[in-house]
Amino acid sequence: MAEPIIDFRNFLRNNLTDYNTSRKAVGTGQGVQWIFDDPPLPSLDKWSYPRIGLDASSGMGELLGAGSTDIYETIVIGVEIWSFKGLELVVGGSLIKDYALVDKIANDVRSNLRQQWATSSDLSEVKYNGFRINRDKRVPYVVDRRRYGRVMDIELLAFNPGE
Secondary structure: OOOHHHHHHHHHHHHOOOOOOOOEOOOOOOEOOOEEOOOOOOOOOHHHOOEEEEEEEEEEEEEOOOOOOOEEEEEEEEEEEEEEOOOEEEEOOEEEEHHHHHHHHHHHHHHHHHHHOOOOOOOOOOOOOEEEEEEEEEEEEEHHHOEEEEEEEEEEEEEEOOO
């Protein structure tokens, strides 16, 4: 099995819309990545947002019977969604900012998981048997970094055949 956090990151990159349309790689016209395997640096400016940081925070496995080497795993991936204070972006014809923006992106994560996980090449049923969304809450405004945030814990369920 590939690294679950990489599978999940690729799933998000392939399925989420970056609402910051001004974020382009210089000279290419291509979008710059906004979903990473770590939280954003404190030094980033307003136009580097919104951003998603991922963390494979924990995981556990359960042997499937006496003498078996097969394991049913639960992999927990922390999802941090951040927006910069005052960053206003057009989403679906409406101007949104701050908590409304992070809430919209969190909703996009939830709806894409529900609609796409079984058919996605990144999170297919072949690799993962399902998912659960455990924690999903707003983070208090971070004054010194001027950021609004939301955190989610996504559990990926996987069968890992033993050796």
